Amino acid sequence: MKLAFLCHPVKYLKGSVRYYREVLGFEEAWQEGDHTVALKLPGSDVQLMLEDDGDGFPPGGVFIVDSVDRYYEENSTLEFVKDLVISHQEGSPSFKTNQGTRFALSIKARN
Template sequence: MKLAFLSHPVKDLKASLNYYREVFGFEEAWREGDHTAALKLPDSEIKLMIEDDDEGFSAGGVFVVVSVDQFYEENKEKINFVKTPCDIPPGRYAIFQDIDGNVMRIIDMSKER
């Protein structure tokens, strides 16, 4: 697992984008529709991903794995998955909670290979 993003759920993507740009000077790296965007953090490969908070999840890391489906199959009996693997534009995505309820997101780039 490699940290790729810090995920921050937001109530209003447009307002949040303006906030992070104007207050901190962050530049937009990419956007997925009207619900998710990533911002470049200075001197870091890690990006801040902001997304509509339609599921009520807390902020947390987004980790790249080789295969979300393989990770899920190997860990579904040990980990509390709150969102099972699903398709997203670059690949597959899932969300689980650690033993303290902290949200952990995983992603693979299987559609980009």
């Protein structure tokens, strides 16, 4: 398992992206529609993914695994929250741990 993104829902996506770029100096890595923007974290391969807060999900990580199905089978305490919350090429279903922490799994990282 490898951390690919730190996902942070925000109320005002455009203003948040502007703050991270202009004030903090982050560079935009990619954008998906009007609801998701990923920013490069200086000195790291991990990206900060800002997304529209429309679903009301808390912040969480997006992790790369060899097989989402196998990981889910081996970690039976996980609870599905929503399928395909993050729509990368292969999709990233979102989970919740028994402590309420949200995270997503993906088999491909976006370049």
